[in-house]
Amino acid sequence: MARPEGLLIMPEMPTASDDMPATAQPVTIQSRAAQPMADSGLLCLQCEYNLTGTIAAAEAGKGENRCPECGMTFNPNVLRARLAGTPAPIEIWDDKNKSIFIRYVKMCLITWFTPWRLLKMVPTYYHKRSVILFQYITMVLAITIVAVANHRLFLSYDISRSRDVLTFAISIVVVWAGIIVCELLLKLPIDVGQRWRAIVGLFRSFTLLSVTVLGVFTNFNMNLPNDFLYALPTLCWWWLALSLAVAHTKASVAARIGYILFIPWAAVMSIGTSTGIMFIVELMIFR
Numbered sequence: 001m002a003r004p005e006g007l008l009i010m011p012e013m014p015t016a017s018d019d020m021p022a023t024a025q026p027v028t029i030q031s032r033a034a035q036p037m038a039d040s041g042l043l044c045l046q047c048e049y050n051l052t053g054t055i056a057a058a059e060a061g062k063g064e065n066r067c068p069e070c071g072m073t074f075n076p077n078v079l080r081a082r083l084a085g086t087p088a089p090i091e092i093w094d095d096k097n098k099s100i101f102i103r104y105v106k107m108c109l110i111t112w113f114t115p116w117r118l119l120k121m122v123p124t125y126y127h128k129r130s131v132i133l134f135q136y137i138t139m140v141l142a143i144t145i146v147a148v149a150n151h152r153l154f155l156s157y158d159i160s161r162s163r164d165v166l167t168f169a170i171s172i173v174v175v176w177a178g179i180i181v182c183e184l185l186l187k188l189p190i191d192v193g194q195r196w197r198a199i200v201g202l203f204r205s206f207t208l209l210s211v212t213v214l215g216v217f218t219n220f221n222m223n224l225p226n227d228f229l230y231a232l233p234t235l236c237w238w239w240l241a242l243s244l245a246v247a248h249t250k251a252s253v254a255a256r257i258g259y260i261l262f263i264p265w266a267a268v269m270s271i272g273t274s275t276g277i278m279f280i281v282e283l284m285i286f287r
């Protein structure tokens with residue numbers, strides 16, 4: 001059956017299920033030149049180059065599905081699915097072929113030392129449960145570290161120490177509440193897409209694990225100097241890591257600078273809130 005030439009432009013329209021028949025006739029240069037090409041919105045997953053023309057040319061048999069900007073090969077159907085909002089796996093973290101221990105350690109190392117890589121690893125649409133799993137593992141790990149480090153405190157039957165146990169338990173809950181407040185604040189200021197929510201979620205490994213390890217470390221080494229000496233460099237490093245990720249987003253320069261300057265305030269606000277809650281709870285219980 002003969003098709004009118006104009007219809008061959010249709011596969012470039014952004015629809016969720018437009019599978020071009022494999023036997024489609026090639027589009028001639030003349031017909032594409034005659035009608036302006038509609039922007040398909042399909043972007044390279046690596047460099048976000050607009051692939052509308054590349055895909056049209058490949059489907060016309062005049063080239064391959066390879067990004068002209070960065071050289072990455074792609075599957076147009078995968079790009080269309082992502083554009084339609086179908087969740088895609090987070091690189092490394094969703095790779096079910098590797099053990100979860102290795103994946104978790106790798107994700108922590110990336111978050112802590114090369115945070116800008118997360119922007120390329122997290123797709124626009126991802127499985128939310130995947131990030132939630134990461135956050136739960138971090139919670140369980142932190143609880144385990146605290147419980148192991150304090151097993152004597154928790155096993156103590158000495159009634160005179162019950163206040164220590166309670167204070168300790170309250171402080172842990174308050175610190176974690178503070179971290180969650182901080183995460184919520186960090187998601188607010190700029191909207192650089194859904195991906196940012198995942199990146200802030202992955203940063204929990206940084207804040208929670210460092211707070212836990214440093215807390216345990218300083219609480220049980222009484223001859224060490226002030227906690228502040230350890231907490232301050234950790235906070236600075238966290239700020240630097242998050243700022244590096246922000247700097248690599250596609251947001252405007254003003255939005256990125258504003259966000260980077262906002263990060264310390266988010267931390268101050270969450271620390272302030274936590275300290276306030278802690279103070280009130282202690283007043284109420286121990287008057």
Ligand SMILES: [Zn+2]
Pocket residue numbers: 044045046047048049067068069070071072
């Ligand atoms: Zn590219």
